[in-house]
Amino acid sequence: xxxxxxxxxxxxxxxxxxxxxxxxxxxxxxxxxxxxxxxxxxxxxxxxxxxxxxxxxxxxxxxxxxxxxxxxxxxxxxxx
Numbered sequence: 001x002x003x004x005x006x007x008x009x010x011x012x013x014x015x016x017x018x019x020x021x022x023x024x025x026x027x028x029x030x031x032x033x034x035x036x037x038x039x040x041x042x043x044x045x046x047x048x049x050x051x052x053x054x055x056x057x058x059x060x061x062x063x064x065x066x067x068x069x070x071x072x073x074x075x076x077x078x079x080x
Contacts, residue, residue, distance in 0.1 A: 015060040027053060 010022040019027075026046050034041040036057075039050035046053060 016056065019056060027057060031057065 010025075011020050013019060014021050014024055023046060027042065030042040030045040030053075039054045043050040043053045
């Protein structure tokens, strides 16, 4: 049952109503893999435009970094 609960939490939103926790993870993983600035490659993994990925990342991770992540993120990914 725990796996079902985690999958449900991945479909919740964190910073933006159109980006799920799963989308945020894919975005960060893709930036890690392809590098900041390679927005075409990043976007292809998410099925979004390069501009959408860049603006979302810049807004939520650069311009307005969150001092603490929402509890859904912490409970799924930062377990001991």
